[in-house]
Amino acid sequence: MSQDSSYSEGDLRNTGMRLKHDREWDYELDRIAEAIEEKDADTVGLQFPEGLKRRGPRVADDIRALVEERDLTDDVRVLLSGQPCYGACDLDTYLMKRSDVFVHFGHSPMKQTEKVIYVPLFSNVDVLPIIDEALEELTDPTEEGPLGLVTTAQHMNRFDEMRSALEDEGYEVKTRRGDDRLTHEGQVLGCNYASADVDADQILYVGGGKFHPLGLAMEHPDKRVVIADPVNNVVTVADTEKFIKQRYASVHKAMDAQKWGVIFCTKIGQGRWEDAERILDDNDDAYLITMDEVTPDRLRNFDMDAFVNTGCPRITTDDGPRFHKPMLTPGEYDAAVGNKPLSEIGFDTFHDTW
Amino acid sequence: MSQDSSYSEGDLRNTGMRLKHDREWDYELDRIAEAIEEKDADTVGLQFPEGLKRRGPRVADDIRALVEERDLTDDVRVLLSGQPCYGACDLDTYLMKRSDVFVHFGHSPMKQTEKVIYVPLFSNVDVLPIIDEALEELTDPTEEGPLGLVTTAQHMNRFDEMRSALEDEGYEVKTRRGDDRLTHEGQVLGCNYASADVDADQILYVGGGKFHPLGLAMEHPDKRVVIADPVNNVVTVADTEKFIKQRYASVHKAMDAQKWGVIFCTKIGQGRWEDAERILDDNDDAYLITMDEVTPDRLRNFDMDAFVNTGCPRITTDDGPRFHKPMLTPGEYDAAVGNKPLSEIGFDTFHDTW
Known part of the structure; x- marks a missing residue:
């Protein structure tokens, strides 16, 4: 314990252990390791969105430890992108071109390409409690017609859960994959709400942020938009x-x-x-x-x-x-x-x- | 006059005249026009350093007016680089690759290439008065040996004048072109003072800025560096x-x-x-x-x-x-x-x- 205290959290190089350090997200290290081996990579580029950049060094440590443990290649140089990054629209193309393996964390693919490994980093926040609360703001399933359901990339892993919970309450849930800019059915981006373009007068948006649901309400002024924020645990109705x-x-x-x-x-x-x-x-x-x-x-x-x-x-x-x-x-x-x-x-x- | 007042300075499109609006610098429009004609350019990219970015629109106007007047091409699209720019080390390569003619203003070439037209924008400030003042800080030409002379790109057009003025005072003036990163004999950059590497115990630096001469003095701690700033009209001795x-x-x-x-x-x-x-x-x-x-x-x-x-x-x-x-x-x-x-x-x- 006293020996370990000089190492930062997730520092694996000196112990050769603790690969599973505490973390909220699954960085999909195995998938990255496979790509490194397959391409016999010398360089691995990692790009994180702003809020996750500080995780970069630990992920770099984990990757280097895996390369050594599994003897994947002779040696690997990990490069962290220092460019600001606000979405999958915002790939660090400089780093991408100069890395044998390039990993973009925190966003779902805007366009599939072999050059990029996308690691979405799904949130592990439980969405059911806030959906339960949102029911009070939604009109009765028997009165209004169907209900549209959308969410952001980070909660996409819980989308079926959300849908089932609403269906269990008697709602007919309408969803669609908006257009090519989106990876998933029901997904919205800050710049694209086409997935809410469903035959329903009310939309439930599950996700954080102040501006995403505002854009959604602006883009669909004919619909009532109820916002269920599972991170801050607040339900509101969008007011444009x-x-x-x-x-x-x-x-x-x-x-x-x-x-x-x-x-x-x-x-x-x-x-x-x-x-x-x-x-x-x-x-x-x-x-x-x-x-x-x-x-x-x-x-x-x-x-x-x-x-x-x-x-x-x-x-x-x-x-x-x-x-x-x-x-x-x-x-x-x-x-x-x-x-x-x-x-x-x-x-x-x-x-x-x- | 009253009609003109609604046009911004340098707005030539509505008059077809006034190509020679007031300006401190020579933007070398003829050279740019020739390149546009020669390459039958559709797109012209312009890159200015931070302090001159606001001149961009006027230069774009002038270029478009010239293209029309001289019937150089059918039409030309001018693109202004919005990237920060602090030197010839800092070419906007994105814009360069996407422009038929690419002009970099305000710096001398770090490397010659056919892809870039460098327009140095020499200052028209008179350097002789400040050199005259600097003589008081320089040791007597008969006491100390030769004097090194350096300046920045923007005053390079007056370099021979500076040298002559000092020689007239009896100094043996030593100069050199430092290395490949520099365009001119006697030129220094904020990151390169190799031109001051001459056989002289004192160096006269003619130019503005607080940090350039400090770097010079740091790089050559054995030499006394006298700073003659012709823009702010101050003579000082570098103190590191x-x-x-x-x-x-x-x-x-x-x-x-x-x-x-x-x-x-x-x-x-x-x-x-x-x-x-x-x-x-x-x-x-x-x-x-x-x-x-x-x-x-x-x-x-x-x-x-x-x-x-x-x-x-x-x-x-x-x-x-x-x-x-x-x-x-x-x-x-x-x-x-x-x-x-x-x-x-x-x-x-x-x-x-x-």
Whole structure:
């Protein structure tokens, strides 16, 4: 015990043991080990989303320990991606190209490819208690028609459980796999709610986050969206009013803009070139700016009156107020320059892969 | 006049005139126009350093006006790089690969290639008055031997003028082109002072910035470095004491570190793979992190006790205190882990291209 105290949690190199250290997630080390052996890999690239980056060193330790234990290859160099990562749209292509085995943790595949091992890292949070609580907010199964059910990638492993629990309560549960950008039936992304496009007037969203269900409610204004958050243990009903007001305010501020910066995001799954081109063709005072991370600091250097973001819609809506000038979605741009009425702006969603 | 007031400065599209708007720099539009015509370019990518990014839209306007006026091609799409840019080491390779003509402004070439048009944007500041003032800080030409002369890329166009002024005062002026990373004789970079490696006990540095001359003085501790800043109009003598103390403090803080993050920078001219590998081979508790922008925010996500930066040395030394854990140069790492004495750490410089 006293000897071990100098090692950090999950440090396996000095003991050759404890491979199963405490963790909430299954990093699927066996699958990674198999790929290393099969490809006789010299380099293994690991990419984690922001909230899990600190797990990287331990996973690297585990991989190196496995390589040694099982004598998979002579030696392996593990590279951790230090790039920000907010989704499967956001692969570190530099690292991917330079790694024999490349593992992307925490998101489900946006597009299947042999170059990437996706390890989804499903949450092990029990979803049944919060679904039980959500029943109080849902209208009676006999009164309203069917119920739509959606969730995020991290709770996808419990999707059948959710469905059964609702069916046991008498609901007809409608689900679908929205489009190609999504891996699973019932899955939603911050930029894609096509899985909620089912024949039901109310949708149960099971998952965390403030903005995901807001986007869902914006994208489906005809439906009532009940939010069951199993991590924070809260049930709420989505209310888009404040959000819509904030968006209208941004559009109004941008109406006087002369010079527009049109952002084309260079991240593999966040580029919408046709949207960017359409605006450039529409407006002689629009300038194309290419970048990967879209941040207030980077845009402050450009002398523009307003920006249109054709990249990740969440940056526009969630981070919008942090930018020094109004930041609009492509649809909001059309309202600001008078191409369409303000009442027609909807939520900006993303439907292709790459 | 009243009609024009609605146009921003340099907006040429609505007048077809005013191509020669006020500007401090020569953007070498003719050279760019020739390349557009020669390559029958559809896309032109422009990359500016941070301080000049706001000039981008005007230069884009000028280029489009020229294309139309001279009927160079059917149409051209101008793309502005929104990536941070701090040197010729920092080419936007994404934009470069996707542009028919790619122009990098504000830095001299680190490596000549047909893919890039480098437009150096020389300063038009008069350097003679500050050299005159600097004479008071320089020792008499008859007492000390020769005088070394160096400057930064933006004042390179006045280098012969500087040399003549000093020779007229009786100095024997020694200059050289340091190595392959530098374009010009007498040129220094924030990461390379090889041009000051001349047979002279005192060096006159003509240029701005606080850190460039400090690096110069650190790299050449045996020489007296006089700084003539023609932009801020100040003459000083480089004093490395405070800088050295700060570096020693960082090394001391890192001496207890168990887990080391070793940063490999993925920018085209900032990667030192061999240095990174050497440290990883030296230390089982070192983890390789790959990234382009090395920022405090990005590193905060990693649970490390200290970092070694094999990328841009200026980030380590100039921004070091902004990181949440000690950030060392490769040489300082060796001192922290006991591979060499603390007294032997020098300034971290960069001598290759790519």
